[in-house]
Amino acid sequence: MKIAINCGHTLEGPGSGAIGIINESIETRNVGERLIRLLKNNGHKVTNCTVDKANSQAEYLKETVELVNKEDVDYFISIHFNAGGGKGIEVYTYNGKILQPALNICKDIELLGFNNRGIKDGSNLYVINRTRAKSILVEVCFVDSDDANRYLELGPGRIAEAIYQGISNENSNDKYDNWIAGLQEELNKQYSSNLIVNGINSDNILIACPIVRINACGNITKLIQERLNSVGFNIVEDGIFGIKTKNAIKVFQKNRGLKQDGIVGKNTWKYLLSGEKY
Known part of the structure; x- marks a missing residue:
């Protein structure tokens, strides 16, 4: 498959991520870079659409979408971490569409000990709304709750493996009914x-x-x-x-x-x- 990966947010300044027990901008890259290696090592073509620096949030979002839309990819995966004191993995797709990799990612991260909050409507999210590819935005867990401690126990490699399995098992028998x-x-x-x-x-x-x-x-x-x-x-x-x-x-x-x-x-x-x- 041809896949575009975005390690969510800039590293610092405008467009940077949430900070709690862990720093979202750092951990999206820790997970994303490992995911990219896994995909490449298993024969997938990967485009890295990460943006490290921007003058504004709007510029960061626009540049991300432009990078994705330059490529003809099967899926666009944007990796994020949530904030607000909640717990669990959730995934956003356009209009909440049930995409098999999205279902798999939720299920595989749930198996690591996180609540499964399911697939949600991400049509109001710029990177979901403006990209041409089938897009999946993954909120791995919360940076400011016990989720973060569980994430630190596991390490970014385990999360990357779970997302990789979710993508590569696109033809799972767990079909939507x-x-x-x-x-x-x-x-x-x-x-x-x-x-x-x-x-x-x-x-x-x-x-x-x-x-x-x-x-x-x-x-x-x-x-x-x-x-x-x-x-x-x-x-x-x-x-x-x-x-x-x-x-x-x-x-x-x-x-x-x-x-x-x-x-x-x-x-x-x-x-x-x-x-x-x-």
Whole structure:
């Protein structure tokens, strides 16, 4: 792949980054330079779009975008650290679009011990809005919370490796599923499940799913009906768990070797979440 890397912010003065337990401008370069080496050593073509000095924040942003747009790249990755006392990794894309490397980066940095704050809408960010390539701005963690101490324990090399794995595993099997995203949103709304809305199936979703049976009504029932239709059924998607929905669930269970009770419990949810036809 052809990738443009920006180690976020200037080193000092206008355009420089946040300072807390760690200095953002320094650590973006510590991570970014290691990431560039990893990418090059594994056969990727890399353009370094880092800007060390500028007369103003606007000049820094403009020069960064010009460097990226001079190249025909598959992805633009801008590395940053957050501030404000929060915790966790978050990633910005244009309109919050689900890009597989962005999902992977969030997941891989989460595995290092950081909260996963997910993918967010970065369309108001200059470097996301003005670059032609698919752009991902990574906020690795917070400079002014316990995140910074965890980062120092790990070192920039581990973060660079996680971002590299996220980029190189673009064809991950963790594919976005719009139905899953809708279910995540509804579980958060109804049950305060605190799920990341990323459209990726996970054990956390299964844990959050309620038992649903005849006479239930609402958006979760409607989602169940939608999933049934997507695997070959033909029932009305009205959000009402009536006898036709119960009978469809019983057939769904029979086809998957489950107990045929017409109740959507954990075993039935597991197959609904997979979305596979039988």
